[in-house]
Amino acid sequence: MTSTAPVEAPGAAHRLTALAEDFLGGPLPVRLRAWDGSESGPADAPVVVLRSRRALRRLLWQPGELGLAQAYVTGELDIEGDLAQGLRTVWAAQRERGLRPPRLGPADRTRALAAAARLGVLGPRPAAPAAQARLRGRLHSRSRDRAAISHHYDLSNDFYGLLLDETMAYSCGYWTSEDPGHGPADAQRAKLELICRKLDLRPGSRLLDIGCGWGSLTLHAAEHHGAVVTAVTLAAEQAAYVRERVAERGLAERVTVVCQDYRDIDGGDYDAVSSVEMGEHVGDAEYPAFAAALHRLVRPRGRVLVQQMSRGAGNPGGGPFIEAYIAPDMHMRPLGETVALLERARLEVRHTESLREHYARTIRAWHRTLEDRWASFVRLTGEETARVWRLYLVGGALAFEEGRMGVDQILSVRPGPGGDSAMPLTPHRWYEGLDRP
Known part of the structure; x- marks a missing residue:
């Protein structure tokens, strides 16, 4: 048997x-x-x-x-x-x-x-992780935008101080060298200098820096180009940080830091306006008004530089993960659509430059820092938030590497009477010596 x-x-x-x-x-x-x-x-x-x-x-x-x-x-x-x-x-x-x-x-x-x-999987819906954003109110109302910015940027200055280099620039760097000794801070300084050159900043130039972050461009423009800068942010922790750096560097006569919504900015006649990776937070329906504000705020022949992330036409948002955990309500669109919106606001787009590969390299540098200082991040924020940022940085670097996301510098001018732009015939001077510290 x-x-x-x-x-x-x-x-x-x-x-x-x-x-x-x-x-x-x-x-x-x-x-x-x-x-x-x-x-x-x-x-x-x-x-x-x-x-x-x-x-x-x-x-x-x-x-x-x-x-x-x-x-x-x-x-x-x-x-x-x-x-x-x-x-x-x-x-x-x-x-x-x-x-x-x-x-x-x-x-x-x-x-x-x-x-x-x-498999024993059925059961009640698990609670959303504590790190997930919980916004209320009308999309892109002032109060909701303030909450969305706070969710991301008020995580704490200590957190971003751990993650970023000494420039505290939380945006795409400009990598001018393959030398192993050329690091994230070098790439950020090159980016800041490139923006100042594209905006033609000179001693006494009035710059409006919308979405100033931790003040990297504001400080660079005031310190190295003698610009008089109005720095605007919605994030209270950022504003406090920038004011401290301004006082430390003796720049109080050149820099004013304002914690307010871009829609509430009064005045105008600025020589230059910058918006570095802030336009993604404006919203799709609100972008025409944002572009109109850029035109209103800059003087005739003045320049506007927008550095902004983009996505393909079929994926205009930030994606479910980014919008839930990192940047709620953000909206990205193809580069051409943003250019069209700026042109409809009567700004003449003169130059665009893709930095897609630069962002993949920038984010990989941030990710290396996160892993190298993992224990410090976990102590500061808890493991859940640290894992959010690991996923965000790894996924973001791949999205830029594979072309699913892009980032571009878009330089515009508000034409003067008769179409005068005061723009140089060639842009070669913008890039001279950027590879030198």
Whole structure:
């Protein structure tokens, strides 16, 4: 008589792999390791670790990018090893093999729920992580914009002091050298100098810096070009920081720091206006009024420089993760649409320059700093917020590297009577010596 041993039920990873491949219509590009220790998938692929059934419960309630992000920032889901390589593999599979979550019919949903029940995944909706933004009020009202800016920029000056270099510039740098000794601070100083040259700043020039951040451009323009600067920010911690730096450097006669909404800026006749990575926060419907304000605030023949991130026409927002955790309500559009909006406001666009590869390199430098100082970030903000920023920086660098996002400097002028622009015939002087410290 032959005895038959009982057949052991497959582990959670095997069940999940079979279910996912069935729904996606192709093999998973990653290897799964489940909470019960089981593993399934290609042996040489990045390993996605499901530490808890709660990770899958989040995906049932919130399918897609946001559910995955919630599971990652809470530590319920992880990627073993190089997070960037894991994300690169998944996005490559989506792009090259067309893996996309299908539209599930009633029968598919029933089957998925039955599988979830067998795995013990069903349950009440998990609470959103504490780091997720919770904004209220009308989109891009003054109070909501103030809350959105506060969520991101008032995280604390200590946090950004850990993350950024000594310039405290939280925007794309301009990398002029491949030398290993050429670091983030060099790239930021080159960017600041390039902006000042494009704006033709000279001693006594009146500059309006809208969305001044921690004052990197304001301080550089006042200190190195003798400009008289009005620096505007909505973030109270930024305003306090810039005022301290102004006092330390003896620039009080040249710099005024104002904590207010750009819509409330009075006056005009500035020689130059800058807006460095602030336009993304304005909103789609509000951008025409923002562009009109730029025209109103600058004098005839004065220059306006907008440095702004962009996305393809099919993905105009910041994306569910960025909008939920990093920059709520942000809106990006293709470069051409922004140029058109500036032109409709009667600004003449004279020069655009893509810095996409520069941003990939800038963000990778920030990510290295985050990892090198991981324990300090966790002590300062808690592990959940540190994991939010790890995901943000890794994903952001890849988005610029792969061309899913861009960033551009757009230089405009408000023409004078008869169309006079006072612009140079060639821009070569802007770039001379930028590779020197």
